[in-house]
Amino acid sequence: MVLQQELIKKLPADILHAAKNVIKVQVDESQAIVVxxxxxxxxxxxxxxxxxxxSKVRETFVPEHKLADWGDAMFRTTFPYALVENIEGLDQESTRWQGPTSWFFASRLGDKGYGVTFNLNSGGSDSDKPFTDVIWNAPAEVEDVKDAFKDYHHPVPAIIERIPAGTLRRYTNAFGPKLDRWTFGDRVTLIGDAAHTHGGAFGAGASLAIDDAYTLYLALRAVFPEALPISDPVSQSHLHVALDLYESIRRPHASKVLQTVLDGRQEQLDRAERLRAAGAVETDEQFRGRLSHRKFAGWLHEHDVEKAFREAIASRFTLTEKKS
Incomplete structure (x- = not known):
């Protein structure tokens, strides 16, 4: 929210319009129309x-792309830090706890705020899973989730106990398949979760969207230099070059992220099903061993989008020195 507020300050006062739900997008050679x-x-x-x-924009051009539920949900809330400050042993930075089918994260927000985010997988059969409605930003009750975290180490149960009534929100997790393309009619393109529907990627969802936006900016500036006038209407062929450059850089990377997430989630579901079938639970030793052998996703967390852009430019456009 703070980042959004800072970005809004940079915009002209009359350029941002709220509560404008998209129905469809129409595109032809000369323009795009958002309805x-x-x-x-x-x-x-x-x-x-x-x-x-x-995304309604994506739905316009890829109506066959459907989301599916993971059978789990994210829960989020923020409230005054004063409500938890007297909990013994409360970390003053942040605290994160991981379980076989759930995790919990909490952190101070500035001087006076406190934020809590946790994930819960319902388990059970498809018919009795409570999080298959794919509802986003729905109200949630603390009493409905307390039992899932009652065996977590202190201070997790104590923090959940202090969540004020009426503040908890539920975000049912969902995912979708890879898209074969992000650009439509050379005048419409996708970024962020609209383009790659991974439903959560190593805590990197926001950075992926920012990298998408930055790469798109770089591609547009490469084709439309700031110092030169732009035709009116903007040439479709010029937009094609910019959008093709953007997509060629970002879509392969995002597709790798999505496939990694899907493979990891399927492995998690298979492991949970094996344990349920055996009537067993994962031991602490098994859990620690599994986490200690996880591969470091440096290719994701340390991805250099500017380097990727430079390499793409170099592979497409070769400058040769004119000999006298």
Whole structure:
């Protein structure tokens, strides 16, 4: 929220319009038209679908792309730090705890705030899973989740006990298959969760979206230098070059992230099913051993988007020195 507020400060006062739900996007050689739920529309040279995992922009062009539930959900809340400050042993930075089918994270937010995020997999058969509705940002009750964390180490149960009524929100987790393309009609493209529906990627979802946006900016600036005038309407062929450059850099990387997430989640589900079938639970030793052998995702967390852009430019455009 703080980042969003800082970004908004950089925008002209009349350029941002809230509560504009997209219905569809129409595109032809000369323009793209975004149609909103309230009956209004806007015409643009380029439409960037940054409308999340349930993207209406994506749905317009890839209606067959469907989300599926993971059988789990994220829960989030923020509240005054004063409500938990007297809990003995409370970490003053952040605290994170991991279990076989759930995890918990909490951290101070500035001087006076406290944030809690946790994930819970329901388990059981498809018919009795409580998180298969794919509802986003729904109210949740603390009493419904306390039992899942009652055996967690202190201070997790104590923190959950202090969550104020009416503040907890539920975000049912979902995922979707890889997209074969992100760009449509050379005037519409996707970024962030709208483009790669992984439903959670090593805590890197926000950075992936930022890298998408930055790469798109670099690609547009490479084709439309700031010092030169831009044609009106903007040339479709020029947009094609920029969007193709952007997608060629980001889509292979994001597809690798998505496949890694899907493989890891399937492994997690298979492991949980084996334990349920055996009537067993994962021991601490098994859990520690599994985590200690995890591969470090340096290719994701340390990805250099500027280097990737330079390499793409070098492979496409070769400059040769003119000999006298």
């Amino acid at each position: 909103f739920e309230d009956g209004t529309s806007v015409t643009a040279d380029l439409v960037i679908g940054a409308d999340g995992i349930r």
